[in-house]
Amino acid sequence: MKKRLDVxxxxxxxxxxxxxxxxxxxxxxxxxxxxxxxxxxxIETGCMGPCELGPVMVVYPDGAFYIRLKPEYAQRIxxxxxxxxxxxxxxxxxxxxxxxxxxxxRQIPFFEKQHKVVLENCGRIDPENLNEYxxxxxxxxxxxxxxxxxxxxxxxxxxxxxxxxxxxxxxxTGLKWKLARRSAGDVKYVVCNADEGDPGAxxxxxxxxxxxxxxxxxxxxxxxxxxxxxxxxYVRAEYPLAVRRxxxxxxxxxxxxxxxxxxxESDFSFDLEIRIGAGAFVCGEETALxxxxxxxxxxxxxxxxxxxxxxxxxxxxVINNVETLANLRHIILKGAExxxxxxxxxxxxxxxxxxxxxxxNTGLVxxxxxxxxxxxxxxxxxGIPGNKALKAVQTGGPSxxxxxxxxxxxxxxxxxxxxxxxxxGSGGLIVLDEDNCMVNMAKFFLEFCVxxxxxxxxxxxxxLKQMLRVLERITRGEGRLxxxxxxxxxxxxxxxxxLCGLGQSAPNPVLSTLKYFRDEYEAHxxxxxxxxxxxxxxxxxTILADKCTGxxxxxxxxxxxxxxxxxxxxxxxxxxxxxxxxxxxEACKFDAIERR
Amino acid sequence: MKLExxxxxxxxxxxxxxxxxxxxxxxxxxxxxTSGIAAGARETLRAFLEEIEKRNIADVIVTQAGExxxxxxxxIVTVLEKSKPNIVYGNVTADVARKIVAEHIVNGxxxxxxxxEVSE
Numbered sequence: 001m002k003k004r005l006d007v008x009x010x011x012x013x014x015x016x017x018x019x020x021x022x023x024x025x026x027x028x029x030x031x032x033x034x035x036x037x038x039x040x041x042x043i044e045t046g047c048m049g050p051c052e053l054g055p056v057m058v059v060y061p062d063g064a065f066y067i068r069l070k071p072e073y074a075q076r077i078x079x080x081x082x083x084x085x086x087x088x089x090x091x092x093x094x095x096x097x098x099x100x101x102x103x104x105x106r107q108i109p110f111f112e113k114q115h116k117v118v119l120e121n122c123g124r125i126d127p128e129n130l131n132e133y134x135x136x137x138x139x140x141x142x143x144x145x146x147x148x149x150x151x152x153x154x155x156x157x158x159x160x161x162x163x164x165x166x167x168x169x170x171x172x173t174g175l176k177w178k179l180a181r182r183s184a185g186d187v188k189y190v191v192c193n194a195d196e197g198d199p200g201a202x203x204x205x206x207x208x209x210x211x212x213x214x215x216x217x218x219x220x221x222x223x224x225x226x227x228x229x230x231x232x233x234y235v236r237a238e239y240p241l242a243v244r245r246x247x248x249x250x251x252x253x254x255x256x257x258x259x260x261x262x263x264x265e266s267d268f269s270f271d272l273e274i275r276i277g278a279g280a281f282v283c284g285e286e287t288a289l290x291x292x293x294x295x296x297x298x299x300x301x302x303x304x305x306x307x308x309x310x311x312x313x314x315x316x317x318v319i320n321n322v323e324t325l326a327n328l329r330h331i332i333l334k335g336a337e338x339x340x341x342x343x344x345x346x347x348x349x350x351x352x353x354x355x356x357x358x359x360x361n362t363g364l365v366x367x368x369x370x371x372x373x374x375x376x377x378x379x380x381x382x383g384i385p386g387n388k389a390l391k392a393v394q395t396g397g398p399s400x401x402x403x404x405x406x407x408x409x410x411x412x413x414x415x416x417x418x419x420x421x422x423x424x425g426s427g428g429l430i431v432l433d434e435d436n437c438m439v440n441m442a443k444f445f446l447e448f449c450v451x452x453x454x455x456x457x458x459x460x461x462x463x464l465k466q467m468l469r470v471l472e473r474i475t476r477g478e479g480r481l482x483x484x485x486x487x488x489x490x491x492x493x494x495x496x497x498x499l500c501g502l503g504q505s506a507p508n509p510v511l512s513t514l515k516y517f518r519d520e521y522e523a524h525x526x527x528x529x530x531x532x533x534x535x536x537x538x539x540x541x542t543i544l545a546d547k548c549t550g551x552x553x554x555x556x557x558x559x560x561x562x563x564x565x566x567x568x569x570x571x572x573x574x575x576x577x578x579x580x581x582x583x584x585x586e587a588c589k590f591d592a593i594e595r596r
Numbered sequence: 597m598k599l600e601x602x603x604x605x606x607x608x609x610x611x612x613x614x615x616x617x618x619x620x621x622x623x624x625x626x627x628x629x630t631s632g633i634a635a636g637a638r639e640t641l642r643a644f645l646e647e648i649e650k651r652n653i654a655d656v657i658v659t660q661a662g663e664x665x666x667x668x669x670x671x672i673v674t675v676l677e678k679s680k681p682n683i684v685y686g687n688v689t690a691d692v693a694r695k696i697v698a699e700h701i702v703n704g705x706x707x708x709x710x711x712x713e714v715s716e
Contacts, residue, residue, distance in 0.1 A: 001642070002649040004658040006615040039645055041615075060615040061623075061657050084628045085660030124616055134602065135609025143599055257597035264599050 003041040005082060006060040010123060012047025012209060013202070013241055014363075019071075020055030026071035030078040040082060043132075046210015046245075047202075048123030050110055051363040053093065058123075065093045110361050113379045115342070117350045118326045119366045122210030127245050130252040133213040139258055141329035142220050146266040149332075154225040155181060158328070161336035162348035166203075167193055167284075167321030168396065168425045169501075170347070170414040176318055179308035180226040183316035188228040190219055191312065191319040193289060194235035194242070197281040198397025199448060201428035203352040204322035206364050208235065208242035211326065212249035216272065218325030220259065221332065223270045226318050231272045234289050236279050246274060281398075281452035285500045286319045288454070299454045300500035321426070323352055343369030347413030351424070357394075357431035358384050367412075374408040377431055388433040392516065396425025398445040398452075399505035401512025402438065421512040423505070437534035438517040439524055442510045443471040449506035460503030463494040467510060474521065475535040477528040484521055488514060533595060536580045540596050543584075545570050547592035554584035554593065611654035621655040622701055626688075627672040629663030635670035636689060643690035644673075647697040656701060669712060675700060684713040 009015075009024045024044060031037050048056055053067035064087040066077070073091055080086045116122075125132040133139070145154050159174025180188060192215060196204040208215060219231045235243055250272060253259040261269045275293045282288045283298040290312050292298035311317020327349060331339045340348050347369040353376065356362045360382030367376060373393050377383065384390055392402040401422035403410070410416050414424050432441065446468050455461045467490050470483050491507030498504045514521060523529050530538040543554070543563075550568040555561075562578045565571030573584070585593045614620055626632070626641045644658045664672050669686030675696065676682050683706050685696065692710055700706045 002645045002658065003612075003615065004641070004645055004660075008616075039642070041612075061620070061659055083660075084633075084662060085625075086662055131605055131609045132612070134605045135611075135613055137606070139602055140606065143602055147599060264597060264602065 001038045005040045007042045008045045008058045010048045010056045011044035014051035015054035018054045022071045023055050023069045026074040030074045034078055043126040046122040046127050047206035047364055049363045050361055066091050067093050114366050115350050115368045116366050117330055118323055118352055127210050128248050138213055139217055141332035142217050143264055144332055145221055145224050146264055146268055151225045157336045161331045161339040166323035173324055177225050180316045180318045183309050187315045188226055189312045189317045190223045190228045190231040192219055192233040193319050194233055194322050195277050195284040197284045198426055198428045200356045200430055201354045201426050203354055203427045205239050205242050207322050207326050208246050212246045214326040215322055216253055218328040220270050221328045224268050229269050232275050232293050234275045234277055236277045238279050282454045282502050299456050344413040346415055353427045353429040355381050355429050358433040359431040360385055369413050370411040372409050372411055384433050391434055392432045394430040396423040397428040398448045400425045401508045404516040421515055435532055437530050437532040438513040438520050440534045442513045445509040457499040459494045459497040463490055464506055474524050476537045479525040481525055539580050541573055542594050543571050544592050544594055547590050549590055553587045557583045557587040615657055620657040623676040624658045625661045625674040627664055628660040631667040632670045637671035639690045640671045640688050640693045643693035647694045682715050685710045686712040
């Protein structure tokens with residue numbers, strides 16, 4: 001029977017974590033109870049984006065967008081909406097004034113400024129159903145390459161589209177392929193870098209979970225272009241759902257003959273293997289990644305030779321990021337001009353960002369290159385909760401830097417972000433407001449890099465550790481003004497002398513916060529004060545005599561007995577004993593405790 | 597798989613996407629209020645879905661709406677077609693539903709006997 005409703009339940013990792021499966025299972029039961037299962041298609045999709053509101057569900061054709069679903073809502077949704085055609089407004093996004101806003105998914109501001117190319121299928125098709133992918137032009141681009149194009153024409157198309165690597169560095173994809181194609185040898189490899197490691201970044205995971213065939217098709221296209229018949233997907237073990245869906249997709253593609261010998265009756269043969277990484281951040285660096293694929297310890301090696309000359313098992317190898325690969329089918333089908341028409345002069349197409357931090361709508365967003373940070377934070381992201389002031393936006397994770405509020409109107413592309421002292425990176429975008437301490441944030445990212453350094457070269461292993469010590473001293477209130485110059489000097493040396501991208505970029509968060517927020521560092525050093533009240537050692541709690549009622553609530557909560565005072569008499573905190581935990585501040589009902 | 601097979605799968609499954617794209621030529625809206633359901637709107641709805649599937653029509657979507665306040669003529673069905681007037685049918689049993697598909701949706705001639713209202 002023809003289906004009359006498509007019910008798309010988000011099966012992205014964030015929604016699964018908020019129990020979307022329980023809701024889905026209950027929904028299936030209720031639909032069965034009402035004998036509606038032949039009329040209604042219930043599909044679990046990849047990530048839809050607004051993870052903050054999960055579990056989410058979209059019901060087509062009306063496009064009703066349900067949020068924060070619980071199993072007990074299933075009954076009403078089926079009876080009211082699925083049976084009688086009345087969406088249950090109180091469960092819809094922005095209820096109660098929902099009706100007109102929600103009827104069309106694209107009218108929701110979160111989606112309005114987005115432009116979905118790579119994420120087109122994510123949250124829209126069933127990632128475990130090859131037919132749905134094919135129904136959305138899946139494998140048509142590969143078919144076109146194999147039947148109508150030569151490898152050189154494919155490379156020229158990708159080159160003139162202006163596509164650049166989405167993993168962070170922004171190297172032109174067409175040029176990378178050309179170099180590998182030109183390299184001598186019959187055996188060549190293509191590799192998909194799905195070792196997404198930046199804290200807070202999950203673009204690649206969402207693509208693999210929501211549309212795994214687009215990555216497989218992209219790899220087959222790149223294999224055809226460079227002359228490779230084998231490929232590897234290097235994906236981290238922390239992404240079990242992505243691995244499962246990718247594995248399932250590989251099986252389906254092989255069964256259908258879209259991978260394997262003589263694909264679509266051409267003379268092109270190609271197959272893929274999954275390699276699971278143990279989660280070392282450094283394995284996202286291409287030489288370390290290749291070492292890990294070969295079964296060695298994942299440590300970077302010097303370049304040259306570049307992978308396009310001598311990569312996996314010393315054969316020419318092309319390594320592309322997940323998002324880069326997912327763009328390819330669109331470029332082949334819609335043409336280089338279509339792609340090049342989006343974006344800025346040097347950065348074409350769209351970019352997926354993982355929006356997180358202090359912003360209303362966190363989640364995954366895809367926007368055209370050249371959009372401003374202000375549009376991302378305030379229009380797509382819905383602004384900052386509690387009307388707090390935006391302080392900066394951190395891009396590029398631990399390899400990137402912060403962009404202060406005064407540069408919010410800069411159009412985003414690879415060059416403009418680099419000019420501001422940050423990088424595009426893989427797409428992590430963390431919004432920081434007035435309550436974030438920039439020194440503490442720089443310390444957080446540096447700590448991450450110290451943990452993740454492979455230890456092979458001394459600038460990274462020893463230098464980063466020394467920088468971290470200085471930062472720790474500053475956040476404890478024991479810093480000296482000379483420390484700031486020392487930090488800059490060490491950062492310069494580490495960037496210049498580290499072997500791989502990890503060390504070369506690890507000082508960036510410190511350098512960019514020093515550039516834009518030096519006053520915060522100075523406040524920590526000169527005044528022993530953390531302006532954002534984050535660094536616990538620098539916060540002082542005092543009881544205001546005129547407000548204290550002597551209720552003893554604070555004294556009872558204090559874990560170290562630092563507060564003395566009798567009932568109905570003014571209490572006092574002994575600063576020598578106080579550990580700055582803030583328990584008294586939380587406990588006081590009379591605003592009698594001052595936090596500075 | 598051959599190129600031809602890929603094309604066939606694509607054509608077959610492309611039409612499944614019509615609900616999600618919202619780009620249908622015809623929308624059939626079945627009144628599924630309490631009195632509609634009591635008058636047999638569930639069977640009417642199923643008849644539409646079955647007939648459309650049987651005839652392999654891709655560009656039609658079937659959805660539901662609430663009461664129109666004309667209980668004596670339930671089940672009530674509205675056929676919305678792009679750039680044509682909307683036609684409201686009354687007393688649409690499962691048999692009438694199949695006729696609407698054959699004569700109105702496929703052949704383009706509304707069933708005048710059952711028309712309650714024609715509106716822009």
